[in-house]
Amino acid sequence: MAVLDQDPFAELTHHDPDAQRVSDAIDDALKVEKKKRDKAEKNQVKVLLLGQGESGKSTTLKNFRLAYDPEGWQEERASWRAVIQLNVCRSVHILLADSTDELLNLRLAPLKRVEADLMRRLGAASYEDTPDGQPPEVYLRAMTSIPQANDAEAQAVLFACLSDIQTLYASAKSQRSQDGRGIEESSGFFLNDVERICAPDYTPSDEDVMRARLRTTGVQEWRIRFHNTTSTLGLNAAYGQDWVIYDVGGCRTARHAWLPFFENINAIIFLAPLSPFDQTLAEDPSVNRLDDTIRIWKFITASKLLSRTTLVVFLNKCDLLRRKLRKGVRFADYVTTYDGENEAGVVVKWMRDKFKDVAKSNAPAGTNRPVYLYATSVTDTRATSVTLKTVHDGILRAHLKSAEFV
Ligand SMILES: Nc1nc2c(ncn2[C@@H]2O[C@H](COP(=O)(O)OP(=O)(O)OP(=O)(O)O)[C@@H](O)[C@H]2O)c(=O)[nH]1
Numbered sequence: 001m002a003v004l005d006q007d008p009f010a011e012l013t014h015h016d017p018d019a020q021r022v023s024d025a026i027d028d029a030l031k032v033e034k035k036k037r038d039k040a041e042k043n044q045v046k047v048l049l050l051g052q053g054e055s056g057k058s059t060t061l062k063n064f065r066l067a068y069d070p071e072g073w074q075e076e077r078a079s080w081r082a083v084i085q086l087n088v089c090r091s092v093h094i095l096l097a098d099s100t101d102e103l104l105n106l107r108l109a110p111l112k113r114v115e116a117d118l119m120r121r122l123g124a125a126s127y128e129d130t131p132d133g134q135p136p137e138v139y140l141r142a143m144t145s146i147p148q149a150n151d152a153e154a155q156a157v158l159f160a161c162l163s164d165i166q167t168l169y170a171s172a173k174s175q176r177s178q179d180g181r182g183i184e185e186s187s188g189f190f191l192n193d194v195e196r197i198c199a200p201d202y203t204p205s206d207e208d209v210m211r212a213r214l215r216t217t218g219v220q221e222w223r224i225r226f227h228n229t230t231s232t233l234g235l236n237a238a239y240g241q242d243w244v245i246y247d248v249g250g251c252r253t254a255r256h257a258w259l260p261f262f263e264n265i266n267a268i269i270f271l272a273p274l275s276p277f278d279q280t281l282a283e284d285p286s287v288n289r290l291d292d293t294i295r296i297w298k299f300i301t302a303s304k305l306l307s308r309t310t311l312v313v314f315l316n317k318c319d320l321l322r323r324k325l326r327k328g329v330r331f332a333d334y335v336t337t338y339d340g341e342n343e344a345g346v347v348v349k350w351m352r353d354k355f356k357d358v359a360k361s362n363a364p365a366g367t368n369r370p371v372y373l374y375a376t377s378v379t380d381t382r383a384t385s386v387t388l389k390t391v392h393d394g395i396l397r398a399h400l401k402s403a404e405f406v
């Protein structure tokens with residue numbers, strides 16, 4: 001066959017000076033492009049958020065966005081209403097499971113339909129039954145923003161159910177306070193604010209969005225551009241303006257996704273919630289949550305891949321810790337090596353030393369990296385914005401140092 005008799009690559013191998021020139025020009029352009037990309041990549045600051053499930057990683061990311069990407073944040077804020085509606089439905093669902101009031105159960109049945117409907121609209125991919133038989137927690141498969149869900153109907157049903165929700169909550173509160181089971185501290189708990197949240201014209205505030213609970217699955221990557229923030233350091237403003245922040249899922253089955261990031265990351269912000277010192281993991285009720293956090297911290301600090309990575313620890317949920325200790329739950333009953341006062345400030349200081357000790361004793365030989373610790377309550381946007389400013393400067397300083405001198 002004539003076609004096969006010919007060398008199919010003849011045109012490409014045949015030396016044609018014009019083609020060669022074109023090819024060289026393309027090569028050069030590609031090289032320039034790659035150089036630009038490498039430079040941009042080198043200037044880019046990569047930050048990984050780590051911590052167990054419900055530790056506050058996504059809430060920290062929200063704070064970054066609120067502070068440094070206000071336009072994107074404003075655009076997205078309204079779409080969190082559907083998630084908050086879902087959080088309310090879930091709390092009602094949990095309380096109803098405990099209630100023997102059949103009339104209330106009947107009257108609030110529409111909320112279960114709303115819950116299912118919202119999940120479908122938001123594209124909730126799958127549900128996991130919690131071991132304690134509670135209703136599933138909502139999570140969406142890796143997403144970069146909340147899908148727009150038509151939530152008007154849900155809002156109308158919530159408004160119609162308002163007084164029944166209040167009745168249910170009041171009776172559950174007195175019941176639960178008798179047997180000592182608090183629910184106010186649980187994630188995405190909005191029942192103290194139902195009157196405001198069930199109003200027909202409700203739009204979420206910044207703080208509501210911080211308190212909304214949406215579990216992360218997969219890895220979410222956010223790009224944030226810092227404008228003019230480097231100038232306070234007296235440094236070249238082009239450096240380190242572009243940040244990529246990676247938010248990952250924290251429950252045990254999601255942790256395998258963390259490792260690939262260790263190789264190429266400038267900083268880790270590790271969320272260490274202190275308030276769940278008396279709780280166990282949802283995915284494994286035999287493991288104390290604070291123990292789990294310390295175990296993860298040991299793993300991070302011992303990793304050779306991270307020996308030059310800036311480590312930032314948020315000793316988080318300090319507000320809930322304070323509340324819990326004041327209620328009389330004793331830290332020393334759960335952390336047997338603790339012999340200080342049952343007071344938040346003292347506990348936080350003790351934990352801070354603990355984290356420092358672990359970092360020191362686990363560090364691989366030759367480790368040279370800064371470790372910064374902050375006491376935080378990341379649902380408090382105002383205080384967190386101050387912390388983030390310091391964190392930003394610290395991470396940037398370390399990044400510049402390594403980019404320029406290493
Ligand atoms: N009161 C209080 N609530 C907090 C604090 N930090 C986080 N939360 C709440 O705890 C819940 C869990 O926070 P997330 O940021 O979703 O936790 P996460 O680490 O991203 O969890 P996963 O995605 O499951 O790994 C949310 O409802 C937050 O509003 C805090 O410092 N104080």
Ligand SMILES: [Mg+2]
Pocket residue numbers: 057058059214215216247248249
């Ligand atoms: Mg998350």
